[in-house]
Amino acid sequence: MRHPERxxxxxxxxxxxAELMAASLSELHRLVETAGGAVVDTLSQCLPRYHAGTLIGSGKIQEIAAAARARQASTVVFDREISPAQQKALEAAIRAKILDRTRLILDIFARRARTSEGRLQVELAQLSYMLPRLTGAWRSYSQQVGGIGTRGPGERQLEYERRHIQFRxxxxxxxLERVRSSRMVRRERRLAxxxxxxxxxxYTNVGKSTLLNTLTAGIPQKDTRVPSFAKAARARLVYADDKLFAxxxxxxxxxxxxxxxxxxxTDTVGFIRRLPTTLIAAFRATLEEAVMxxxxxxxxxxxxxxxEAQQAAVAETLGELGARDVAQVRLFNKVDLIDAQARRDLERRYPEAIFVSAATGEGxxxxxxxxxxxxxxxxxxRELELPQAMAxxxxxxxxxxxxVLSQTAVDDKIRFRLRLTAENWDRLQKKLAPAKENP
Incomplete structure (x- = not known):
């Protein structure tokens, strides 16, 4: 059995x-585990300013190199994006594969993409990230070490020259533009x-997929008794797991x-703090589901x-997508995991929110x-009443x-109870006007 990458x-x-660093490192720890790695040590440093050439000072670099040797770690992951020059300098000094948060998230997306569109989007994001980092030193370390951050199109494409990657x-x-055009056609048909x-x-791993299953199939996650009428619904459940970017x-x-x-x-990809800009750009067509x-x-x-920090990250990403003005319903999931006092505190801070549990069905x-x-x-x-022949x-x-919510015969007429947009109501009335004049 292959051992996880250290x-x-x-x-x-x-x-x-400084106060945000612990939470961010905890999230990074989960990201590494999601990518299949094993965290063997964690170091941190607060600086008055970043070092242009290496991001951190020489003393901390030596400490990291010593920790990597002592723990037999082949990879060091930084909890922020580092430049190509910084990556090259850090690899030379630490003698280990250097990844940043962006590269780690790209690797996870490469593992998770299942549809052809998803794989295209991930590959585009990976190559856009790699292009400025295409150096001989990076290639040699990637080929020697392998593992996290080198799978997918990256390892395959790095053997080509820059012009080949640019062509790709x-x-x-x-x-993706063709896929986007097809998506828009399908969406127009759906809107019709x-x-x-x-x-x-x-945010990623807040339980959206599990909640979608509970809302659409009517079967809470913890309900093991599946009635016969629900078996078909159970078969259509979407994949859900306790992982980041499941x-x-x-x-x-x-x-x-x-x-x-x-x-x-529609269930959408989860957001995360400092979601790589290459991913936002590549997945814009998918994320447009939110805008529309x-x-x-x-x-x-x-x-x-x-x-609260997670909600702020979601609001920021929605703003970048131009979806801030779309009508919203705020839900707090997993209320079965908090005590009564914590719930009262949330209800006081967010009086407009709905509190639910996808696991138990509450709310x-x-x-x-x-x-x-x-x-x-x-x-x-709206209600509409027409003579039977016209109806x-x-x-x-x-x-x-x-x-059509209901259709009832009343004397010689048919009464319809309808749910429709104001635009469709106006169009429908115009269509029916000539018929009403000449029944």
Missing amino acids: VVLVGVGLKPE IKHLRGE VPVPQVALIG TLDPTARRVRLPEGSWAVM ADCLLVVADASASES VAQALAAVQETLSKRWLL FRRIEAIRSSSQ
């Missing part, structure tokens, strides 16, 4: 950031069907709202000690009701413009 973590920050990047961008779009947004490719499922109408709910949604379900982990009904209420601001509830002639126009 890794030394290094936290580096300016003195005002151009090709990938073209492929009158169903609201809801996107699940949140879900990378977006997954859409239908969810029934309390009034009986339907919405499409009618409602965002913004999920936070009620049990996380760094919940799911309230969450769906909140989604319905939010959607109702754009998706209107039968126009039924296709009605169904293509709205969700």
